[in-house]
Amino acid sequence: MNAADLGLPVDVPSTALFTDQYEFTMVQAALKAGTAGRRSVFEAFTRRLPEGRRYGVVGGIGRVLDAVENFRFDAGVLGFLHDHSIVDEPTLRWLSSYRFSGDIWGYPEGEVYFPGSPILRVEGSFAECVLLETVILSILNHDSAIAAAASRMSTAAGGRPLIEMGARRTHELSAVASSRAAYVGGFSSTSDLAAGFRYGIPTVGTSAHAFTLLHDSERDAFRAQVDSLGRGTTLLVDTYDVAEAVRTAVEIAGPELGAVRIDSGDLLLVAHRVRQQLDDLGATATKIVVTSDLDEYAIASLAAAPVDAYGVGTQLVTGSGHPTCSMVYKLVARAQSADPKAPLISVAKKSLGAKSSVGGRKWAARRSDAYGIAEAEVIGTGAVPAELVERQLLVELVKGGTVVAREPLDAARARHIDALAALPMSAGQLSRGEPVIPTEYV
């Protein structure tokens, strides 16, 4: 995919400056020291899940592949690095021909993960790999946080459709990525047209309170909406008095009215009353959509309410209390010299404290019990035990610099459903707890 294919509303000619300055200064110093070409293995992983969460959801892999492909240096970028003396001339020359030429393996999008899971493994020269740290982490940390919240909300919704409508609560492009991650996590549609444009996610939306207030009466507003959008539209019924609005709505649209939306008040109570009223008016097929500050707990508490769809905004795009993951990108192995045949040695930060990590190039597999239910995330650096070979989690994403694992977003969405189904049932509990399966190092 080249830059043009990235499409509107944002064309990203290069992702090369979505990078912390120290990546560049490290490349400069390593080039001078003759160590930049040492074959290296970096891994992205998280030391822990957000507090109380039972599992993580891998989001953003497709976006990472786009970012790696578009990580290159045109005259504008090089000019900036030169004019601001970020790096020296030899480094600029090296950057000018930069293309990632290494290999990337990773958990496929939609898969679940646990503490220590080697979600992405990036191999190549030190210099080509270290430069990708920031943009890879930005994407994985953001998109995985949103996908995890979406997954919990989907479980809470128990099959009722979820509409992503959080664009206004987050950065305008974060919103597009959030719609994408929400779709992977089980949402059905989005209000965000940019997400529809960029990723083909189904878009929905009819009207806001402003539309009712624009008109001389609620009746005028409803009539205007039905005249233009048809009887199948969704009318917003809580601008003034809900019962009166529902009566007016069915009077104007008839029992073919598509849906009513409730955006305030005690949703459980109001939904019951509105359902009863709609049924009494013969609008038995008219659906009820609720959309007021919902999170997974509010959604679960509405399980007994006659609600047909949920619209979720703020809590989705802010990861329901955990707007980022704590994924890090660490050098875990590197060659002893710049010789391409030099053996790899494991490396890891040794300083005391919570930030130490496990060195070595890792594999991961999910061990299941006799019923096919996951019982452990197994991570190792040596040979993969025979019984786990078929249970391995990392797949090849980039081979010699070429992306080899493009897939439609629906594939990631389906994978997430399968991955969740293979977890212990307690994964679906919203209450705080430990990861549903332990991580074992072998």
Place this chain on the structure above:
Amino acid sequence: MNAADLGLPVDVPSTALFTDQYEFTMVQAALKAGTAGRRSVFEAFTRRLPEGRRYGVVGGIGRVLDAVENFRFDAGVLGFLHDHSIVDEPTLRWLSSYRFSGDIWGYPEGEVYFPGSPILRVEGSFAECVLLETVILSILNHDSAIAAAASRMSTAAGGRPLIEMGARRTHELSAVASSRAAYVGGFSSTSDLAAGFRYGIPTVGTSAHAFTLLHDSERDAFRAQVDSLGRGTTLLVDTYDVAEAVRTAVEIAGPELGAVRIDSGDLLLVAHRVRQQLDDLGATATKIVVTSDLDEYAIASLAAAPVDAYGVGTQLVTGSGHPTCSMVYKLVARAQSADPKAPLISVAKKSLGAKSSVGGRKWAARRSDAYGIAEAEVIGTGAVPAELVERQLLVELVKGGTVVAREPLDAARARHIDALAALPMSAGQLSRGEPVIPTEYV
């Protein structure tokens, strides 16, 4: 500023799809009903501050102005809206010549705000104003959340410089906007090169643990870094043993060593020990930078430590517990007919519950006591009392569709310092509390 001036690394040819679908369907229905042209006033405001916060910080105004200017419909966007049947043909025709032609007044960037403050007031036809809702809220909600966190951290840092380094913890473009908002809120620099490129924010960065681990010894790594980046560089001293690293660092770079960075452990304790050691080694001018999971509370707790600069990541870009604001964009007044001379009438949602709002086109002023310290945020819809005329907060940003209030980012940064200085001292308390001044409606 046209699209080309928006610069790298993201060119935004149009912001028109950063929009919820219902904005478009409302325009379609209003066009058909003959109400789309009614002169309207929308206001962006928040009903409350995040729990416990004493004040809000207006972030993103400059980005809003860019977004309004670039909100237009090219063939690609119109084709998408057509192909997906988002709107009908008359609406597509209307959109094809869309340019916002109205007026926008607002709080200038860096100003503080309180519950009810009319942060942005957008006036024009209903259709041209309603379309801007989503993108305006995306920008204000995101950027103001980050600016508020930055402001608290700046207060906690008490004049010591703060480095924004959260790019890896948030969406890659959210990161760029976060650097910008952090700068407005008092940060000095950023690690994010895209923010340096796009907004001219000073960038910094030298090396990570990976650089030390790449080399055969810490000594080799330090020597490679100093050889390339000079003695004034910042060496990361916590990969193995801190005391040994500091000794090696000064041995290699001499007392001219710019700084050492500590990224783990008990920062208070380690900073004291490192300072003593540096002083004993004669490196009395070598600075200490700390960077481990800092927030405003951690920064404040290090006030007594010999720390020269703080690097802040996760907590900055996630708004320190409040990653979004609750700003809404509401129709508060509209004409009784499409006649441009028709008088405006106040409108507001009337349904019971927390979501009701105050109708009418508002002014705002900050009343001060005899010492020049703010004592109330005064908001009204009628004539401005004579004593408050000079204290008004809204400034003209867009006049007849033309942006009239561009300013350098440093102006917003300076304004924030002035605005904070005019608040009661308790604004600087990090503990939870009520807004430092009350909002009065007159």
